[in-house]
Structure formats: C-alpha cells, structure tokens
Amino acid sequence: MQLEDYFEFLDPDDIRIKGHRIGIDNVIDYYLQGCSPEEILEHFPSLNLEKINATITYYQQNKEEVDAYMKRLNDWREERYQASLKNPSPLMQRLRAIQKQRAKEQVNI
Template sequence: MPKVLRPHITSDPAVCGGSPIIAGTRFSVRIVVGYILRLGLTPEELQADFPHLSLAAIYDALSYYYDNREEVDAEIKANDELSAQAEAHRTSS
C-alpha cells in the first residue's frame, strides 16, 4: 500500500523500489530534480514535456526534495554511480 508523503507524492516498495514518486505515476522526485535543477528546465517546461504531470505535482516534488534533500541527493548519487558502472561495463565489453 502506498505511503502518502505529500498531497502529490507517494512511496510504495512495489513501485520504483519505494522511491518517492508523483502519485499515480512512475515519475520519481529524483527525476523531477534532475530535469529542473540539473538540466535547468522550469516547472512549466517540464509540465509541457510531460503533460500528464500537473504543476502542483511538480512543485510538490520540489518541496519534498527541499525538505528531504539529504535523502534524495543520496538516491541521486547512488543512481549516478550505478549508471556509470553500467556504462563502464557496456563500453568494456
């Protein structure tokens, strides 16, 4: 059963490994942070690219991030490391 973390943010061990996601989607807070804080998209641009996400949900994801920055940053770092390992393995084969 999903745990409600914010009005638009849930966590369920059966969905995306329990990462906080926008409710009703598989779009994680980590992905929202990546698009907005790393790539420089505005919330409005992200919503235009992914119209199934409401602006309220996107801003809720950002709010969750700023309240839980250490946790989400650790998840981002772990994902980046896993991606780098996968890329290194792919290019060495």
C-alpha cells in the same frame, strides 16, 4: 494529503511519482538545471503542476537525503553504462559490426 502521499517508495533507490513511471530524480534533474515547474511540465505532460511542485517541495525539505539518493542513482547508471561498454549485448555487437562495414564501404568508394 501529506507530501509523501504523492510518491511511491518502491525501494530506497526507486522513488516514483504516484500513478506514473516517472522517478522523482527526473523532475529534480530539471529543477536543478533551473527549469520552472511549468517548463518541467513541458517535459512530462502526463504530470500536473501539483505533482511537480510536491516533488520540488519534497526535495527542498529532504535535500541531503535526496541528494544522496540522486548520487546513488547516478553512480548505478554509470556502473551499468561502463559494464555495457565492456560486455555489449548481441544487438550492440551486430550494430557495431554494421557500422564498421559501412565505414569500410565508404572508404572504398
């Protein structure tokens, strides 16, 4: 089995571990934080050590490419977060209104 056979390359910014909805970025984030494969497995019990080690090996063999991939993902997530702050969903608007009301009620107590 080739290393790439462990992954699904859905598009240039979406690489997942085959058979899972877990992206390689999730495993690599923990790896870059200093977690061992066994510790990563504790966070993702549906994986196995073989898939975790394959992900780490893929990262080590394609570091520049994967680092660029990770940066694009982080930039995209930050853009979405900032957009959600500027234009919150109706649910978020309702939750914020409830929070304000509760805070106002506690001040009046």
